Structure formats: structure tokens, C-alpha cells
Amino acid sequence: MRATLNIALEAARKAVACLRQHARQRSTLVVEHKGLNEFVSQADHEAEQIIIEHLQHHCPEHAILAEESGHHAGSEGLWIIDPLDGTTNFLHGVPQYAVSIALEIDGQAQLAVVADVERQEYFTALRGQGAWLDGQPMRVSAQPTLEGALLATGTPYRDASIIDPYAEWMTALIRANTAGIRRPGAAALDLAWLACGRFDAFFEYGLARWDVAAGALLIEEAGGRISGLDGQAARFPPGDIIASNGALHPAMLAVAQPFQRQP
Numbered sequence: 001m002r003a004t005l006n007i008a009l010e011a012a013r014k015a016v017a018c019l020r021q022h023a024r025q026r027s028t029l030v031v032e033h034k035g036l037n038e039f040v041s042q043a044d045h046e047a048e049q050i051i052i053e054h055l056q057h058h059c060p061e062h063a064i065l066a067e068e069s070g071h072h073a074g075s076e077g078l079w080i081i082d083p084l085d086g087t088t089n090f091l092h093g094v095p096q097y098a099v100s101i102a103l104e105i106d107g108q109a110q111l112a113v114v115a116d117v118e119r120q121e122y123f124t125a126l127r128g129q130g131a132w133l134d135g136q137p138m139r140v141s142a143q144p145t146l147e148g149a150l151l152a153t154g155t156p157y158r159d160a161s162i163i164d165p166y167a168e169w170m171t172a173l174i175r176a177n178t179a180g181i182r183r184p185g186a187a188a189l190d191l192a193w194l195a196c197g198r199f200d201a202f203f204e205y206g207l208a209r210w211d212v213a214a215g216a217l218l219i220e221e222a223g224g225r226i227s228g229l230d231g232q233a234a235r236f237p238p239g240d241i242i243a244s245n246g247a248l249h250p251a252m253l254a255v256a257q258p259f260q261r262q263p
Helices: 002-023 042-058 087-092 160-175 187-195 209-221 249-259
Strands: 031-035 038-041 063-066 070-072 078-085 098-105 108-116 121-126 130-133 150-153 180-182 201-204 225-227 241-244
Touching (some): 002 042, 002 078, 002 121, 038 042, 038 087, 042 098, 078 087, 078 187, 078 209, 098 187, 108 187, 121 187, 150 187, 187 201, 187 209, 187 241, 201 249, 209 241, 225 249, 241 249
Parallel strands (some): 063 078, 150 180, 150 201
Antiparallel strands (some): 078 098, 108 121, 121 130
16 A cells, blocks of 8 residues: 555655646636635646546556546545635635545545645555655544644635634634634644644634545544544545644534534
8 A cells, every 4th residue: 555655745845846837827827616715727737637647557457536637537545635625715826725635435535635735745555554744644533632632724714604603713713712713724734733743733614625625534544533524434525624642632523512403
């Protein structure tokens, strides 16, 4: 499986090079609207195609689920790809966006790569073998309580129906004397940063499978925990997520209990 991880890592590096080139010419990009406050650019499409071609060349038997082009048939394993997580940041020149690649076998992620495009940091994991930042082992934080914990989140921008419960959920966490709540704008990086100890916990409504697949394995292999708001495995949809260093998970679940949604 390590050889397959290296294949995914090389695909991510190629996509990062593509995105960095487009970032230097951001004003010339062709941008489309997928929906309310949802954008896709020429850079998303090209980075995704680069990843798909690389994976299909080295792993032709695998299926692929990609954010922009959907499902590509295969008989063994499933690659889950987000070629540019944080497109809105990318289009505005905010240096917080990532490439996310995971390989699932029998419904369980076996390897993960999240690449921070601007910082050129590479977060990787192999199930049962650990997680690494640029090849060095990484672990979640040791923060024991919500008081003093630094949290990350993603605020609603598509579905008006969840704005009020989200605001109440965030307020409850602020009242728990947390050290602060950050909204960087790229969920895959939020999860990667939790895995390496920069954040202590994370919460968000309505994430997609490709937002979470790689980051979830990074967190688990770094000693943390990720779940739905009920503490069970996250479901997509609705994609409502809590992630933590593990020690904070019971407290995060207790705060989230009134804000659960039905799938």
C-alpha cells in the first residue's frame, strides 16, 4: 500500500504544480457558477484531470469519484478526489486551499493525501501505519478540555435553513470558554491541521464525501476521532461532522446534541 500512497502523492504534486501556475494568472481564469456561492474554475478542472490521468495510468482497475467529473467506473477500490478544496479562497487570492486524495477499499479509507498548495506541505496517512507531515510522524494535540481549545469550522453559505442552528451551535462552543473559532475556508486543510495538532477540534454542517475522505484518515491515524453529531460514523448526506483530538470528543458531542439533523 505504501507504493500506492506514493502514486497518490505524485498525483497531488502534479496537481499542486498546476494550481500554483494558475494562481499566478488568476485574473485570466474561466470561472463557472455551480450554484449559489459555489464556483468552479478552469484550474479545478485541469487539476482534477491531471490527478485522474495519473491514477488511471498507474491503477487502471480502480474506480474514481471526483468532485467535478463524478464517477469513473472501476472494479477494485475507489479513489475520492477533491482537486481544489477552497476554490473561493483560490479565486480571491486567499492562500488557504488544498488537493485532497483518498483511496477506499470495501468502503474504508486505506490511504490519504492532503496537499497544502500555497505552503507546499503534504499530509499523508496509511491505515494502521500512521500519519505524516512531509514524511515526519504527526499526532493530534493533547488539549484535554474545551476550555482553552482552538476550534475550526466552516460557516453555512448555501443552505439558509441551517444558519440559525449553526449560529446557536457555534455560540454554545464559544460559551464553553474555547480559545477561539477559526474559519479558514478549506475543510480538507482544517482536518489536516487538526491531525497535526494546530487545531484541537472541528465542526461543520453539510460537507461532501470528497471534503472529508482523506482528512478523516489523517485524523484517525494521528490519534484523533471523527464522527457525525450522534457519535456514529458520518453519513453523506447530510455530511454533518465533528472531529477532535479524541479527548475532546465527548464534550464536542454533548454540545452538538441539540443541533443534530436527520439524514
